[in-house]
Every structure is written in C-alpha cells, then in structure tokens.
Amino acid sequence: KQEVTQIPAALSVPEGENLVLNCSFTDSAIYNLQWFRQDPGKGLTSLLLIQSSQREQTSGRLNASLDKSSGRSTLYIAASQPGDSATYLCASTGAGSYQLTFGKGTKLSVIP
Amino acid sequence: DAGVTQSPTHLIKTRGQHVTLRCSPISGHKSVSWYQQVLGQGPQFIFQYYEKEERGRGNFPDRFSARQFPNYSSELNVNALLLGDSALYLCASSLGTESYIQYFGAGTRLSVL
Numbered sequence: 001k002q003e004v005t006q007i008p009a010a011l012s013v014p015e016g017e018n019l020v021l022n023c024s025f026t027d028s029a030i031y032n033l034q035w036f037r038q039d040p041g042k043g044l045t046s047l048l049l050i051q052s053s054q055r056e057q058t059s060g061r062l063n064a065s066l067d068k069s070s071g072r073s074t075l076y077i078a079a080s081q082p083g084d085s086a087t088y089l090c091a092s093t094g095a096g097s098y099q100l101t102f103g104k105g106t107k108l109s110v111i112p
Numbered sequence: 113d114a115g116v117t118q119s120p121t122h123l124i125k126t127r128g129q130h131v132t133l134r135c136s137p138i139s140g141h142k143s144v145s146w147y148q149q150v151l152g153q154g155p156q157f158i159f160q161y162y163e164k165e166e167r168g169r170g171n172f173p174d175r176f177s178a179r180q181f182p183n184y185s186s187e188l189n190v191n192a193l194l195l196g197d198s199a200l201y202l203c204a205s206s207l208g209t210e211s212y213i214q215y216f217g218a219g220t221r222l223s224v225l
Contacts, residue, residue, distance in 0.1 A: 004154070034213065043116075043202055044155070044216035089154055098168035099145070100204075100214060102154030 002027045002094055006103035013080055014111050021075040021106045023090035028068045030092040034100065035064050035075050038087045047075070047088075052095075080110045114139070116205050116217035124223045125193050133188040133220045137205030143167075144186040145214065146178055147202040155202055161186055162208070190222075198224045 003026045013019050023033070032051045036044040048057045048064040050073070056065040063076040073090055087107045091100040117136045125131050137144050143162040147155035157170040161180035175191045184205075190197055200221050204214040 036216070041200075041221070043118075043218040044204075046213050046215060049213045091154070098160040098162075099157035099170060100147075100155070101157070104152070104154045 002030075002092060002101045004090060004092055004101050004103040006088075006090060006106050008106060009104065010107040010109070012109040012111060015080060015082060017080050017110075018076070018078050019080055019108070021077070021088050021090075021108070023073040023075070023103055025071050025073075025092050025101075027092075027094060028071050029095055030068065031095045033064075033066055033073050033090060033092050035062075035073075036089045036091065038089060038105065040087075044089065077108075080108075082110045082112050084108060085110050116203055116215055118201075118203050118217040118220050120220060121218065122221050122223075124225065126225050127193055127195060129193050129224075130189065130191050131193060131222060133190075133201050133203075133222075135186045135188070135203030135205075135217060137184050137186070137203075138215055141205035141207055141215075142184055143206045143208055143212070144180055144184065145204045145206075146186070146188045147204065148172075149200040149202060149219070151199075158188070193224045195224050198222060 034049045035047040050066040061078040087105040089105040091102040145160040146158040149155040159178045160168040164180045180186045200219045206212040206214045
C-alpha cells in the first residue's frame with residue numbers, strides 16, 4: 001500500500017525567500033506525481049504533474065522534481081510571495097491504479 | 113470554460129440521515145473521482161468512474177455509493193450518516209484515468225450533528 005509523507009507539516013518564511021517542500025513515497029512504482037495547492041476551506045488547484053518518465057516540471061516560479069529510485073519529490077518555490085501562503089499537497093498515482101494517494105500536506109506561511 | 117462544479121457547497125445533516133452530493137465535470141472530461149478530506153488530513157479516495165462504469169473503490173463502507181450519468185455528471189450518496197462522515201467531499205474530473213491531470217472542484221462541506 002502506497003504511503004505518502006510530507007515534511008515539514010508547517011513552514012513559515014519571510015517574503016522573497018526561495019523554499020523547498022518535500023514529499024516522499026514508499027512504493028517507487030508510481031505512474032505520476034502531482035502537486036496541488038489548497039487554500040483554507042477550498043478545493044485543490046493542480047500546480048504540476050510529473051510523469052514517471054520525467055524528472056522535473058516547471059511552471060513560472062514553481063519547479064517540481066521526481067526521483068523514483070529514492071522515493072522523493074520536491075517542490076521548489078522561487079522568490080516567495082504572501083499570496084503563496086496555502087497548504088501544498090503531493091499525490092501519487094500507481095501503475096494500474098486510478099486513485100491519487102495524498103500526503104497530509106505542508107502548510108506554508110509567507111510573511112510580508 | 114467552467115471548471116468542476118459541486119453542489120451544494122455546504123450541508124448540515126443529523127446522524128442516520130441520507131445525503132446526495134453532486135458533481136459536474138469539466139466539459140469533455142469522462143472520468144470523475146470522489147475524495148473525502150477530514151480536517152487536517154489529505155484527501156482519501158472513495159470512487160472513480162469512467163464512461164459510467166466504476167473503475168476504482170477506496171476503503172469505505174457500503175454506506176457510500178456513487179454513479180455517473182450519460183452526461184458524465186456524478187452523484188455520491190451516503191446512507192446512515194455518522195458523526196465521522198463530517199468532512200469536505202471533493203470531486204475531481206480528468207480526460208481519462210491514469211495519466212491525466214485531475215482537476216478538483218471547490219468541494220461540499222458536510223457537517224453531521
């Protein structure tokens with residue numbers, strides 16, 4: 001059974017700092033990995049999806065990497081802004097599986 | 113273009129009652145999945161439907177059921193509500209099953225008293 005872990009559970013940084021969020025998974029036979037953002041009481045916004053054959057994806061100030069052999073993915077946020085404050089969730093899809101398995105998320109606070 | 117829409121946004125029920133939650137996928141998407149998110153936790157997979165057939169079921173009791181209609185919209189039904197069913201219920205749609213980005217709706221917040 002796939003387990004996804006996100007550390008730290010919460011992170012507070014000053015505005016302008018670059019930061020890295022971590023995601024680890026127990027089963028390396030994943031089909032893809034997706035990063036989401038969730039604002040309080042809201043649904044999920046898809047940020048980046050990395051297929052198992054890829055090593056990274058970039059969108060604006062966001063860069064996500066995937067290392068299947070070590071069971072890790074990272075989300076890099078450059079030049080953080082107060083509007084980046086939210087909970088960030090990673091989720092994997094296993095080969096032959098239709099479900100997303102989520103971590104508990106990292107709650108990010110960017111202080112002006 | 114409209115995103116994934118869910119209704120209602122909020123719902124209050126009492127123990128033992130039944131509830132129906134609704135989801136309309138993005139136009140052209142044929143896959144709909146349902147997730148339950150308890151406060152402070154990541155979403156947990158409940159069901160996936162593709163082309164009106166159930167393609168996956170999570171570890172939830174038989175009180176939970178769902179269906180997908182010919183227009184690809186979906187309903188999630190929960191019978192005999194328990195206090196522990198209080199959660200944010202999220203619907204996601206995608207073009208297909210495994211390799212496609214899943215797009216989530218804003219969710220339905222269910223409170224069971």
